[in-house]
Amino acid sequence: MNEIDTAALKLRKVMRLLVRRAYAAVGEKGPARSEQGVLVWLDEKGEMTPSALAALEKVRPQTIGQTLDALDRRRWIKRTPHPQDRRQVLISLSLSGRKALNRGRDLRQAWLVDEFKKLNSQDLRAVLAGLEVLDRIAQS
Numbered sequence: 001m002n003e004i005d006t007a008a009l010k011l012r013k014v015m016r017l018l019v020r021r022a023y024a025a026v027g028e029k030g031p032a033r034s035e036q037g038v039l040v041w042l043d044e045k046g047e048m049t050p051s052a053l054a055a056l057e058k059v060r061p062q063t064i065g066q067t068l069d070a071l072d073r074r075r076w077i078k079r080t081p082h083p084q085d086r087r088q089v090l091i092s093l094s095l096s097g098r099k100a101l102n103r104g105r106d107l108r109q110a111w112l113v114d115e116f117k118k119l120n121s122q123d124l125r126a127v128l129a130g131l132e133v134l135d136r137i138a139q140s
Helices: 003-029 033-045 050-057 061-073 095-117 121-139
Strands: 077-081 089-093
Touching (some): 003 033, 033 077, 050 061
16 A cells, blocks of 8 residues: 555544544434435525435435434424425424534534644644645535
């Protein structure tokens, strides 16, 4: 394995672990990962149909239906009839859903800030420089 392959493998492992640790920091206080994705889409794009959400999440309609049912039980979404198509419903973020989304974001942010505070100044500078490069990769 060459240096680039090794770097790509290590980055994937590190990203996976960071995401797991961040969601573990939230625990039961916030949305699960599958729920988080749906709440973020609703927050960013506004109300939409379950099929549109499934397409954005790249999952089957049955899968998004299960996630929406879980969010509905927690009262984190609202379902309203589609104004033009009675066969459809529109899903939107409820006030309590927005609060749950923000609470999850705040808990993950607090965890990461705490971890960054543990770094010495040289390591923190290295992380910040690395983030600039990773951001360029993500934006390409």
